[in-house]
Structure formats: structure tokens, C-alpha cells
Amino acid sequence: MKLIIGNTNFQGVHPPNICPHCHVANNPKYKFAEQTKDTDGEDSNISVWQCASQKCLRLFVAIYKRVEDKPKLIRFLNGYPKGPDFPKPIKELKHGELDENGDAIQSKFIKTYLQSLEA
């Protein structure tokens, strides 16, 4: 299994060894991989795998990055950005209102969005 991260073509990459759907340890089937960047702009590679358990067979998405010169599975992706990486116009909503202490009030949108990420 090979993965390209940044300008490096890594060989012999270990596939994810557990399925994030059924949590059964297995050797998932490789489907797809493409070099890309994470939401913070870091070089990374996103790959799609299929669980080898016959009861599951679900697809999942993993992101690898280069850590100490080796490809490392960082996390599974659910399609959301990794955290509160909001585009600038949305971030600035925070600064629209101040509370009685003069602190910026977190906009309702950001609160709701963060709550829905955790749900």
C-alpha cells in the first residue's frame, strides 16, 4: 500500500487496523487514496477503505500525515472540518456584539454548529 503525502511517495503504509463503524479489528480493503491538504493546510492523504467484516462492509475515510518522516493515520473523517475552522466572514460574526464585560459574544451560528458537531 503506497500513499503520497506532499512530495513523498511512501511505500508499505499500514492500513487502518480497526473499523470506525463496527470497531472490529481487521485488514480493510483499500479503495481510493489521493494526496490533499487538511483543513489547516497541512499536506496529507485521504484514503477510503472498506471494512473486511462480512457483517459490516461499510466504507470509511482516513487521513494520513507525515509524522517524523513516516506516514501516520491521524484520524477518521466524518466529512466535517476537524474543529472550529470557520471561514473568515463567519468568524467575524463573533465580534459583532459585546456582552456587559466587553467580551465578544459567540454567535448563535457558531454555538449551534459546535453543538451539532458534538452530537
Ligand SMILES: [Zn+2]
Ligand atoms: Zn466494520
